[in-house]
Amino acid sequence: MANARSTCFLLASLVIVFTPCLAGAAQYNVLNYGAKPDGRTDSTKAFLAAWTQACGSSSRSTLYVPPGRYFLLNVQFNGPCKNNAIVVRIDGSLLAPTDYRVIGNAASWISFKNVDGVTVSGGILDGHGSGLWDCKQSGNNCPSGATTLSVSNSQNIVISGLHSLNSQMFHIVVNGCHNHAVMTNVQNPIVIDQNYCPDNKNCPGQSSGVKISGVTYQDIHGTSATQVAVEFDCSKRSPCTGIKMENVRLTYMNQPAGASCNNADGTASGFIQPSSCL
The missing domain is CATH 2.160.20.10 (Single-stranded right-handed beta-helix, Pectin lyase-like)
Structure with a gap:
């Protein structure tokens, strides 16, 4: 969840x-x-x-x-x-x-x-x-x-x-x-993207000023359509804090998927795949 x-x-x-x-x-x-x-x-x-x-x-x-x-x-x-x-x-x-x-x-x-x-x-x-x-x-x-x-x-x-x-x-x-929440061929099943810029118009180089904290990802299993299944791309101005990963198992093409973290802090517990980058 x-x-x-x-x-x-x-x-x-x-x-x-x-x-x-x-x-x-x-x-x-x-x-x-x-x-x-x-x-x-x-x-x-x-x-x-x-x-x-x-x-x-x-x-x-x-x-x-x-x-x-x-x-x-x-x-x-x-x-x-x-x-x-x-x-x-x-x-x-x-x-x-x-x-x-x-x-x-x-x-x-x-x-x-x-x-x-x-x-x-x-x-x-x-x-x-x-x-x-x-x-x-x-x-x-x-x-x-x-x-x-x-x-x-x-x-x-x-x-x-x-x-x-x-x-x-x-x-x-x-x-x-x-x-469990079950993912089937989902592109980036777990994502926080504070640097998102739709169509690269009006906002390139700008990051979100919204503070994201206290988000829990729990009992999420399944397959990813991309090698990076977990991506936390938070802004330098408002880093993500208090992110929790609990019992996550995601694969990519029958292999362990990858994870990427940028300006994100948190904890991981239980079985975590891909390995936590928090």
Whole structure:
């Protein structure tokens, strides 16, 4: 689990891995509930309606998002559900509002809460984060920025094949959950990047003034799509402190992955792979 204070951005870019729907599972297609794959029409209610059906099914179920671009406001997929074998299969792209003020200080854009046995597979999350990033670089009073994807008070969750597009605030926060967080071919599964500059515009050479501290990465296992699986690239002006790594096992192409630390301080305990650089 990764418990992060509100100031922490955990950035990750995930490659697409398509997982077939569960054999014999009931499928709930968001198009049948009014979703429009045009990138403009608000499809939030349609997604929640499809989730209600999938969650309320007593047998295995799939919430299916066909190819296309779907505009979504804040979406919270709540449990408990009647079954513990739900696949959320995304073959399209999910788009956040281009105006960051629409989400504002909401805790998350897409969240799963009180669920058991949910697999989120494939697709693209477009967080439209450039506007918020520009606001923060300007020094103005900006919203804290919502977590792109959060999972809380849940167990047996698998997140596989998500790809981040234009999501400067893309991060996954897992809190209050049971069983390991499992990564499958994730590019840099554990990342703090305070020197990030979207498209290398307006900010080259500038580092974040946000202080990141007290972040815990616990029970994270799986595979990395890049040789460096753990990267803490913190700023000289505001170094990262109090980072904790507990029982982390990440590999790259069946070999131990690597780790890189810059201006980061913390501790490691339990089994740690790659070897801690804190």
